[in-house]
Amino acid sequence: MSHRLETLWAFLIRDYQQETSYRLNFISQWSAIVLNILVWYFLARFAGDAMAARLEPYGGDFFSFLLVGVALWGYQSTAVNSLRGRIREAQTIGTLEALLVTSTPPNQLIVGSTLYDFVFMSLRVVAYLVLGFVFFDLDLEQANYVASMVVLVLSIAAFMGIGIMAGAFTMIFKKGDPVTWVFTTLAVPLGGVFYPVSVLPGPLQWLANLLPVTHSLEAMRRTLLEGASLAEVAPSLKALAVFALILFPTSLFLFRQSLRWAKARGSLVHY
Amino acid sequence: MTVSHRTAIQVEDLHRSYRRSRRMTQALLHPMQVEWVEALKGVSFDVAEGEVLGILGPNGAGKTSLIKILSTLVLPSRGTARVFGHDVADDSAAVRSRVGLVLADERSFYWRLTVRQNLMFFATLNGLERGQRAGRIEELLETVDAQEWGDRAFSDLSAGIRQRVALARAMLNDPALLLMDEPTNSLDPHAAESLRSWIHEELVDRRGKTLLLVTHDAGEAAEVCDRIGILKRGRMVFLGTPSQLESEQGRAAGHRLRVTGWTDGVAAALAEAGLHLRVCDSGAGANTGVELEVELDASDSDLTEAFGVLARKGLRVQTCERRTARFSELVAELLGPEEAAS
Numbered sequence: 017m018s019h020r021l022e023t024l025w026a027f028l029i030r031d032y033q034q035e036t037s038y039r040l041n042f043i044s045q046w047s048a049i050v051l052n053i054l055v056w057y058f059l060a061r062f063a064g065d066a067m068a069a070r071l072e073p074y075g076g077d078f079f080s081f082l083l084v085g086v087a088l089w090g091y092q093s094t095a096v097n098s099l100r101g102r103i104r105e106a107q108t109i110g111t112l113e114a115l116l117v118t119s120t121p122p123n124q125l126i127v128g129s130t131l132y133d134f135v136f137m138s139l140r141v142v143a144y145l146v147l148g149f150v151f152f153d154l155d156l157e158q159a160n161y162v163a164s165m166v167v168l169v170l171s172i173a174a175f176m177g178i179g180i181m182a183g184a185f186t187m188i189f190k191k192g193d194p195v196t197w198v199f200t201t202l203a204v205p206l207g208g209v210f211y212p213v214s215v216l217p218g219p220l221q222w223l224a225n226l227l228p229v230t231h232s233l234e235a236m237r238r239t240l241l242e243g244a245s246l247a248e249v250a251p252s253l254k255a256l257a258v259f260a261l262i263l264f265p266t267s268l269f270l271f272r273q274s275l276r277w278a279k280a281r282g283s284l285v286h287y
Numbered sequence: 288m289t290v291s292h293r294t295a296i297q298v299e300d301l302h303r304s305y306r307r308s309r310r311m312t313q314a315l316l317h318p319m320q321v322e323w324v325e326a327l328k329g330v331s332f333d334v335a336e337g338e339v340l341g342i343l344g345p346n347g348a349g350k351t352s353l354i355k356i357l358s359t360l361v362l363p364s365r366g367t368a369r370v371f372g373h374d375v376a377d378d379s380a381a382v383r384s385r386v387g388l389v390l391a392d393e394r395s396f397y398w399r400l401t402v403r404q405n406l407m408f409f410a411t412l413n414g415l416e417r418g419q420r421a422g423r424i425e426e427l428l429e430t431v432d433a434q435e436w437g438d439r440a441f442s443d444l445s446a447g448i449r450q451r452v453a454l455a456r457a458m459l460n461d462p463a464l465l466l467m468d469e470p471t472n473s474l475d476p477h478a479a480e481s482l483r484s485w486i487h488e489e490l491v492d493r494r495g496k497t498l499l500l501v502t503h504d505a506g507e508a509a510e511v512c513d514r515i516g517i518l519k520r521g522r523m524v525f526l527g528t529p530s531q532l533e534s535e536q537g538r539a540a541g542h543r544l545r546v547t548g549w550t551d552g553v554a555a556a557l558a559e560a561g562l563h564l565r566v567c568d569s570g571a572g573a574n575t576g577v578e579l580e581v582e583l584d585a586s587d588s589d590l591t592e593a594f595g596v597l598a599r600k601g602l603r604v605q606t607c608e609r610r611t612a613r614f615s616e617l618v619a620e621l622l623g624p625e626e627a628a629s
Contacts, residue, residue: 026411037399110394118412119384279362282305
């Protein structure tokens, strides 16, 4: 294993050891998955077939639509909040300087710090899908898993760009970064997490296209629930690729600048 | 600029200023106004490889700013700082690979993890090969005498053991330079003494490390360090050995005498010879002829002349010993009463 991978593994182990040391919290996190899935199932049953026509492009089943929407929204939340939260945690518990004085470069510290949250989120998504498939009639027979993975990777790259920018703001302003506010506040009403974007008025649909999560949800639902090929979701993939290509390098540059700014101000450990 | 390979640290005209935080109303009323606090005002010094330099000073003198600049955690506002020839601002990765930092803040560990789990994490981040990590950790735990605490959560440790673990962490990558920010800060006197001895015997004598020790304890600095730099309000007001400080303060040339047969005019006669005498015993009258303790500001070479004056005035010298002021007193004199108190 290369040293870079070993460093990432060390972060993963550290966070696992920390999380499992809070036993009750660890148990409650997993039990929440079961409770959440029950809520969506009964919500879908309550809605019945009323929305079937609107959901036709995504297989027509509201429960499946909701499950994929919430799972992917979880990825965005993780990407946007993880680094910001880890930096804030390190500032307040006092480990930030100890990390920054090691010989590990900042880029690896970024990835390493967020890795556990992504792994945990992935396990949650797998749990949602397995529970949904086994107990709640989630229909994945037509799923194009390869295309879904491509969508997921591109989505995470785009989301991470937002997350690293949020981290850069936290490094400087400590609390109240606007990046998190914009993307977490707008994702739910505009991004199509709980309902298709097509139900929105025209101007809001146009605004929704400026959010990566909109394209991510569109492509993921179509590949996972309808078995769409990569060519069929090409417009969404292109949009995600553009977001990733712009946001990821820009955010890395901003993060390095924010780190240098905090060192120049002497405010690394302020919180 | 050419830097000697024997120079571990080279600091030139180092300045560090911080923006003073303001109340919201002040910031709104005067948005363009910025107030600065100068923590370091043109500090310069060198540290040779294998040397132990103590940086001494009261709170707010700029000690922590200096150590954070040298460990690349804070950038200089002006001036340069090099560690083994590498600029801390432009070549921070090279600096970090050669430096071990012992922070005063014991919160810099993961309290819910065990000592070994903490050290394993930081060993990986410091680039140790997988096959070396466990062995290196055991070696260091043995070195700092904390092996029995290895499987205990960091939160369960006493302040003294935490500080030893912090030292072990700083030495994981076997750095040539150790930067220590008040390592005995939270320790009781016995634990502090034990740690000082260990630093001297293990790090300095046995391993030949270069050390920069930041402290506000003059006794600690005198005990552990080869040279001492004294910071006062961001300026280096002294840099040298403790005996050099005594010389500069004019206190090395002192002797304490017990004399009998005191008569008037002794002090005046000595003054004519360019020597100053103070009577230490406050209770005894100077004319009673009883044994009296006096301090004479005279070097060894001046003693013969001083003794001659005393003999001519009829005084008999019972004992004479060289006066050695406590180092902490000299530092306090240099800093002034307000600074020394803080």
